[in-house]
Amino acid sequence: MIARQIETALSRAQVICKRRGARLTPVRRRVLELILSSDQPTGAYALLGELQRGRGKLGPPTVYRALEFLLAHKLIHKVETSSAFIACADIEHPHESQFMICDDCGATEELRDEEIVESLRRLGERRGFAVERQVVEARGLCPACRSAQR
Numbered sequence: 518m519i520a521r522q523i524e525t526a527l528s529r530a531q532v533i534c535k536r537r538g539a540r541l542t543p544v545r546r547r548v549l550e551l552i553l554s555s556d557q558p559t560g561a562y563a564l565l566g567e568l569q570r571g572r573g574k575l576g577p578p579t580v581y582r583a584l585e586f587l588l589a590h591k592l593i594h595k596v597e598t599s600s601a602f603i604a605c606a607d608i609e610h611p612h613e614s615q616f617m618i619c620d621d622c623g624a625t626e627e628l629r630d631e632e633i634v635e636s637l638r639r640l641g642e643r644r645g646f647a648v649e650r651q652v653v654e655a656r657g658l659c660p661a662c663r664s665a666q667r
């Protein structure tokens with residue numbers, strides 16, 4: 518993301534937090550900024566390294582707490598199969614999402630397919646199971662890596 522888009526995304530996040538009576542503290546804001554600036558999902562330790570560069574000694578709990586906050590407010594998503602975090606593409610509308618992750622370059626695309634969400638919910642319902650969280654991640658090769666292989 519380019520600097521101007523990052524600024525816009527950050528101020529939108531600020532507005533959403535304010536509306537909910539939550540505080541986007543400087544550390545939380547910085548973690549979000551780092552995630553927004555990265556083209557690919559970022560792991561907690563990479564984030565910690567970046568944070569320490571600007572602010573000196575900060576422990577892992579600081580990063581984990583910031584990530585928990587950002588996840589709770591759906592400003593970011595966790596990509597489970599990469600154990601990494603990605604900025605949400607549409608923070609105004611909380612949603613379930615799915616991901617397509619390239620095994621070669623790590624490019625990760627967020628999808629929002631209501632059919633998948635509904636279908637899992639229905640499958641659960643039929644079994645008397647209440648689906649509360651869905652993790653749907655497809656791994657494979659992205660278009661760029663596929664054409665590079667040809």
Ligand SMILES: [Zn+2]
Pocket residue numbers: 594604605606607608612614627
């Ligand atoms: Zn999202």
Ligand SMILES: [Zn+2]
Pocket residue numbers: 619620621622623624658659660661662663
């Ligand atoms: Zn790729």
